[in-house]
Amino acid sequence: MGPALDPARPAGRGLAPPGGSGRPPATWVGLDVGGTNVRAGAVDEDGHLLSWLSYPHRMTPGQFHAVPEAAGKALDLAQLSWADVTAVGVGIAGLVDSHAGLVVDAGNLGWHDLALGPELSRRLGVPVVIENDVCASAIAELAVLPGGPVSPWLYLSVGTGVGACVVLDTADGHPLCLNIGHLPVPGGSRLCPCGKYGCLETVASGTAFTRAASARIAADPDHVLHSRAATISGKDVVDSAMAGDAVSLEVLAAAGTACGYAVANLVNMFIPAGVGLAGGMMAPGSPYLVALIEAARRDITTWMQARFEFSCGRVGETAGVTGVVELARRRRLAGATVPRPQPRPAVMPGA
16 A cells, blocks of 8 residues: 555645735746656746755655655745645656656656656645656757757756657657667666666666776775775766776766667667757766767768757756646646546555
8 A cells, every 4th residue: 555645735835925916927836856866946937946946865666755845845945835836747757657647667766657646636736747857858958959949859868867858849849758768788687677687777877887886996995985985976976087087987988888879779760950968977078978979979870970969958957847847838738638636535546
């Protein structure tokens, strides 16, 4: 059985702006739920952030209490109440069914067939839209692309896992989610959270290269990070590589190369006008990024080489929050079915 649902709404009961005159006509709440972090913000009708918070949090199977809690905190920071909220958009690191509000499979969160949209809607009392997190951040990044939006446009994000999507038509407004993180890698043998062996995420994700670096550093008593090899983070690996550490450079280059080959396959398949790259290791000059682009260029069809450009993310870590609000708004405007508040069950079904 899943966790009992508290009938009280989480936080979000702060005072609205005095007198109401400064209150935006509609407020949306956006959440970006990843494998190791939760980000949230209140967003006005024009897409501007009214509040923002981000903190480390690792989800557990069937448990999602951190999601409504973060939404409530975002409202408190904006001095707004739930009465001001039009809808909530939630970006999830995994496969989702947006029409049903269902998280189909999110291995890094431990969620499978979780009816998150309907359950959050019952708890919060507002419509809730569930989207893939990479699709959400792609929408935010595409809007600020130099020269304006283009299509088809391929977008890749590397963090705890590896995700991608493609915008086939900018007028349509809804990216197609690509399950790139679970493409098989030749020779791959490590078990993936999805239950298969040898997925791209097991060699190219932040989790993968951090694990690889940790093992190499633990085996080298002379390494500067040896004393804390078991607790190093992905940021530690990237920072060490940028400082010239040979082990970190090799690990990042191997991970980036593996990811680059997968990107080349997607480029050859969708023939995009551009490729957007996002994630903490995608900063210009990053060994991961350099290796990714070099590997992708080697495998991309010759005639395609000069027909598209790689670009790094510009919006940054708020992209998932503002992007999921934009996708939620589009679904609402298009009249798509969105999970709405229903009578509250005693417990979460199916968890």
